[in-house]
Amino acid sequence: MARKKKVKLPKTIPTHIAIIMDGNGRWARSRALPRNAGHRAGVENLRPVLEACVEFGIRYLTVYAFSTENWERPADEVQGLMNILEDVIDREITELHENGVKLRHLGHLERLRPALQEKVLKAIDLTKDNTRISLNIAWNYGGRDELVRAIRKLIEDGVPAEDITEALVGDYLYTAGCPDPDMIIRTAGDQRVSNFLLWQGAYAELYVTPTYWPDFGREDLLDALHQYASRERRFGRVPGPVTSS
Numbered sequence: 001m002a003r004k005k006k007v008k009l010p011k012t013i014p015t016h017i018a019i020i021m022d023g024n025g026r027w028a029r030s031r032a033l034p035r036n037a038g039h040r041a042g043v044e045n046l047r048p049v050l051e052a053c054v055e056f057g058i059r060y061l062t063v064y065a066f067s068t069e070n071w072e073r074p075a076d077e078v079q080g081l082m083n084i085l086e087d088v089i090d091r092e093i094t095e096l097h098e099n100g101v102k103l104r105h106l107g108h109l110e111r112l113r114p115a116l117q118e119k120v121l122k123a124i125d126l127t128k129d130n131t132r133i134s135l136n137i138a139w140n141y142g143g144r145d146e147l148v149r150a151i152r153k154l155i156e157d158g159v160p161a162e163d164i165t166e167a168l169v170g171d172y173l174y175t176a177g178c179p180d181p182d183m184i185i186r187t188a189g190d191q192r193v194s195n196f197l198l199w200q201g202a203y204a205e206l207y208v209t210p211t212y213w214p215d216f217g218r219e220d221l222l223d224a225l226h227q228y229a230s231r232e233r234r235f236g237r238v239p240g241p242v243t244s245s
């Protein structure tokens with residue numbers, strides 16, 4: 001196995017990074033391949049990026065794999081993506097579990113085939129006590145849809161309006177119990193958040209790279225981490241110690 005180049009890590013490492021894995025289609029087109037070949041290359045790229053996250057001390061990795069809007073894509077592409085999810089679970093779940101990866105699903109399963117729903121739930125259950133790194137897969141996920149569902153549930157639970165706090169809303173989201181992402185990386189150059197983690201990403205640092213997702217590797221992640229460490233996160237405050245005026 002090729003030896004990994006020793007890297008110089010920045011002092012501040014984000015706890016949670018989230019990735020909009022964009023550019024699979026363009027990656028495929030640039031090679032005259034069908035779009036689903038790009039998605040296959042994209043999923044193959046998850047493993048080295050996940051390994052790099054473990055190596056660099058990142059505790060949570062969230063990936064945007066299938067959005068609530070992606071159902072509008074051609075049927076064969078949607079089917080191809082569903083097959084990829086199923087193959088990944090079949091092929092990788094044992095190794096992920098043995099390596100301490102806790103799998104979590106962000107989104108809802110309703111439109112997935114029952115057998116696939118069951119596989120996802122089983123994989124989550126198998127890995128639920130793992131602690132090395134959490135891998136959140138956003139699948140059939142939309143930030144607006146997540147908020148609508150949270151509001152409905154709050155109402156169904158009869159929560160009085162005055163009891164609704166930011167913390168409580170957070171408990172009703174798919175990410176309940178998971179820290180907010182510190183950084184959102186988007187590959188393939190577009191500068192938008194595309195309905196991803198709308199609530200949780202309120203103060204995430206955005207990092208956009210022109211690299212297509214299947215080509216985004218350990219060195220690219222490291223560049224993003226250096227960029228992150230150089231940012232000043234103020235969370236709406238002014239820099240420096242807190243003083244009263």
Ligand code: FPP
Pocket residue numbers: 021022023024025026027039042043046063064065066067070084085088137188
């Ligand atoms: C965006 O590229 C990518 C997607 C919509 C799908 C991403 C899915 C994977 C990488 C597979 C992941 C699977 C699992 C199980 C986690 P695009 O198709 O929009 O590319 P384009 O903008 O270049 O057309």
